[in-house]
Amino acid sequence: MSAAISARPLARLADLEATAARGVRLPDGRDILLVRVHGRVSAFENRCPHLGVPLEAEPDRFLEAGGELIQCAMHGALFLPEDGECVFGPCQGARLREIPVSVAGDGRIHLADE
Numbered sequence: 001m002s003a004a005i006s007a008r009p010l011a012r013l014a015d016l017e018a019t020a021a022r023g024v025r026l027p028d029g030r031d032i033l034l035v036r037v038h039g040r041v042s043a044f045e046n047r048c049p050h051l052g053v054p055l056e057a058e059p060d061r062f063l064e065a066g067g068e069l070i071q072c073a074m075h076g077a078l079f080l081p082e083d084g085e086c087v088f089g090p091c092q093g094a095r096l097r098e099i100p101v102s103v104a105g106d107g108r109i110h111l112a113d114e
């Protein structure tokens with residue numbers, strides 16, 4: 001489940017704790033997740049490469065308990081927040097589709113091509 005955001009920016013850096021993730025719906029209807037792990041922000045389509053389903057079972061619950069990896073709630077696949085590579089689970093070696101984002105000086109997170 002994602003918050004509908006019709007205007008840019010996608011979010012503010014302050015919306016994400018030092019280690020946190022949240023779902024966002026892009027104006028074109030795609031659901032993505034924003035992830036901030038150790039201060040680095042990345043974004044991916046919210047679609048598991050195993051079966052093509054959304055990753056989370058509860059809103060904004062994208063990270064495994066340790067907060068270091070993205071986890072698919074369906075079968076437990078684990079993905080690196082740096083590049084979306086699946087490092088454990090039924091789709092090991094596959095990747096989440098990355099959505100390029102940038103963080104402006106004021107902390108607003110935007111799609112990188114905007």
Ligand code: FES
Nearest residue numbers: 048050072075077
């Ligand atoms: S659907 Fe994500 S691990 Fe199976």
